[in-house]
Amino acid sequence: MDSTIQDTPINKKHFGEDFTWGVSTAAVQIEGAHDADGKGESIWDVFTAKKGKILNGHHHRTATDFYNRYQDDIDLIKQLNIPNFRFSISWARILPDGTGAVNQAGIDYYNRIIDYCLQQGIQPWLTLYHWDLPHALELQGGWTNRAVVDWFTEYVKICANAFGDRVKHWMVMNEPAVFTGAGYFFGIHAPGKTGIKNFMPAIHHAVLSITAGARVLRGALPDAEIGTTFSCSYIEPYSDNPKDVAAAVRVDALLNRLFIEPILGLGYPAELAVLKGMEKYILPGDEDNLKFEFDFIGIQNYTREIVKYSFFTPYIHASLVKAQKRKVPVTTMGWEVYPASIYHMLKKYDKYPQIKKIYLTESGAAFPDEIINGEVNDPKRVEYLQNYLQQVLKAKNEGCKVSGYFIWTLTDNFEWAEGYKPRFGIIYVDFETQQRTIKASGLWYANLLR
Ligand code: NOJ
Secondary structure, eight states: OOOOOOOOOOOOOGGGGOOOOEEOOOOOHOOTTTTTGGOOOOOHHHHSSSSSSGGGGOOOOTTTOOHHHHHHHHHHHHHTOOOOEEEEEOOOHHHHSSSOOOOOHHHHHHHHHHHHHHTTTTTEEEEESSSBBBHHHHHHTTGGGGTTHHHHHHHHHHHHHTTTTTTTTTESSSSSHHHHHHHHHHHTTTTOSSSSSHHHHHHHHHHHHHHHHHHHHHHHOOEEEEEEEEEEEEEEEEESSSHHHHHHHHHHIIIIIIIHHHHSSSSSSSTTTGGGGGGOOOOTTTHHHOOOOOSEEEEEEEEEEEEOOTTSSTTTTTEOOOOOHHHHBBBBTTOOOOOOOHHHHHHHHHHHTOOEEEEHHHHHHHHOOOOOOOOOOOHHHHHHHHHHHHHHHHHTTOOOOOEEEEEEOOOOOGGGTTTTTTTOOSEEEEETTEEEBHHHHHHHHHHHHH
């Protein structure tokens, strides 16, 4: 194994004893075993089976086979000195039809993972919803149907009851802006629905579900640390032309404030004229139910976006100036490598007095890694992580309430509509053989955390 990367300018000590270090994953992206042991179909099972939805026709039916290899992968987490493991529960493993009959085999499976983590001295961090709605519920409208709040509440109760005796850190939902935007507006993620008529109710029902789920957790597990996670991108206007500046404000509201502000009790951002139609979905009493006092907010930042006024873009009248066009360094996703973005996002969220604590629940990059003579050298990822962490430290030293950092992700995995092309892992996976090879970035992280 290559251990050439030794000394890094980043030192764990500078972040303090209490700083939480971890690695993040999600069920659909790693588990495989899509129909094993009584699991019901999820919207991703149905979506990936359709032609033309996923790059190269890839699907997640085997993924990294974490379902069967979880012990080996948790052993790797331990080998890399990573003390915290974030993973998600597949709703359809627990409730194959979304509601009603519980699949004990699903509960047993997650119990095995949790117990194995704890045996290895690794803390499990659970995400309850990372985008894989049971298909049976989608047939009834999915996130556009207000009944989803009750369905989700039922599911959360079962999880709290089943895992709450051992799991101390919970995240109700992952990146609501992405699963509602990509899944119910653009149609590029499951379930592939499009248009404002689907997007609007999906937003509101997701917010109601996040806080309803959080209340269930608080009631059942008074000692648990409860959070939820949000995607965010640092937004800058293309020029100082007032039209570009105003466009940037709108995009910032859409990408960085739409979900978090109602949850903090601030309501939906007024800058988003498009939300006017939302009133239809807001029922008496909702305002109070939209908010919850979370113990922490998880933020997930990868990049920044440059925004320009665009007359022709409906609703938002703004467009993104792509990184490739700007000739800046990019990842396989086409996202700009821009370390200061994480600093700016931390500073932004730090300003909300309602936010008690922030964890960076995802940070990482996809690059075209190759295995050569049994080794994977990924200096760009090491540099990316070091530079982003440097910015985290800067924010922390300025008093920002950031308390942890989780790398996205453990192993290369199924990157949604992009299939297996983007490799985000600190461990390389040969998808033919399922062989794992720790990348130089994995060794770098292990050194940092030693
Ligand atoms: C955020 C999502 O939570 C995760 O599922 C995804 O793989 C990463 N971003 C990278 O795109």
